[in-house]
Amino acid sequence: MITLRTDEEIEILRENALLVSKTLAEVGKRIQPGVSTLELDKLAETFIRDHGAAPGFLGYNGFPNTLCLSVNDVVVHGIPSAYRLKEGDVISVDCGTRYKGYYGDSAYTFAVGEINEDAKHLLKATKESLFKGIAQAIDGNRVGDISFAIQNHVEPFGYSVVREMVGHGLGSRMHEKPDVPNFGHRGHGKRLQNGMVICIEPMINAGTKDVFMDEDGWTLHTRDGKKSAHYELTVCVRKGHPDVLSTFEFIEKVIK
Ligand code: MG
Numbered sequence: 001m002i003t004l005r006t007d008e009e010i011e012i013l014r015e016n017a018l019l020v021s022k023t024l025a026e027v028g029k030r031i032q033p034g035v036s037t038l039e040l041d042k043l044a045e046t047f048i049r050d051h052g053a054a055p056g057f058l059g060y061n062g063f064p065n066t067l068c069l070s071v072n073d074v075v076v077h078g079i080p081s082a083y084r085l086k087e088g089d090v091i092s093v094d095c096g097t098r099y100k101g102y103y104g105d106s107a108y109t110f111a112v113g114e115i116n117e118d119a120k121h122l123l124k125a126t127k128e129s130l131f132k133g134i135a136q137a138i139d140g141n142r143v144g145d146i147s148f149a150i151q152n153h154v155e156p157f158g159y160s161v162v163r164e165m166v167g168h169g170l171g172s173r174m175h176e177k178p179d180v181p182n183f184g185h186r187g188h189g190k191r192l193q194n195g196m197v198i199c200i201e202p203m204i205n206a207g208t209k210d211v212f213m214d215e216d217g218w219t220l221h222t223r224d225g226k227k228s229a230h231y232e233l234t235v236c237v238r239k240g241h242p243d244v245l246s247t248f249e250f251i252e253k254v255i256k
C-alpha cells in the first residue's frame, strides 16, 4: 500500500531530511586522506543525537552503524571500519535519521582529495541523473518516468544501472512502497500522487551493472571492481512540481 502523507507528516519528514542533509555536510567537512571511516561514523552519530534525533540505520535489520560508507567499488551498504581514506578514493556516505516517529534518508558521493577525470565524470553524471529523476516526481506521472529519466541519462556514457537496489517510499518506516527503480520504461509502474514521499537514489557503476555481496552480508561490490556512485534525496510528489525535502546545499558549501 502506498501512503499519501498529510501536510503535518510532510513537515516532520522535512525536518528529518534537513537534519540528514546537515549531517552529510558535517561528514563532508572531515573527508580527507587519512581519516578512518569509523571516525566519520562516530561524528555523524554524535551530530544526529546532539539534535535530539536517532540514527535511522543503526540496528535496522541488524546494521551495526550510523552511516553506510561505500568506498570505490562498493556500491552501497559498506560498514564503517578502520580503513583510512586515500587520495583518489570516492566514498558514498548514506545517512538515515529517526525523529518524531519518521525517517530521513539521503546520500552523497564525495571525492577524497583529487580524483581522476573518469571518477569526476561518474560522480557528475550520477548526480545529474538524480535531478533528472526528481523532475519527473509530479502528480500524474508514473514511477517508470523517474526510472527512465535516470537510466536514459547515464547509459549513453557507458555507465550501468544497478538492478538489485532501488529507491523507495519513506515515512514512519525506512523503506515503504513504492519501489523506485533506476531503470525502466516511461509511462509504466505505479502512478505518482500528490503527497507521496519517495527517496530517489541512483546507484550507477562505471562498468558492469553486476554486483556481488561481500561475506559480511552487507557490503555490495561491483563485479568488475570499477567504481560506483550513489546520490539520494527525498522528494514529496506535488501537482506541477516536486517538493525536494532534503538538499545538497549544505554539503556543497563545505566542499567548494
Ligand atoms: Mg539512503
Ligand code: MG
Pocket (backbone or CB within 6 Å): 105, 106, 167, 168, 199, 201, 232
Ligand atoms: Mg534510501
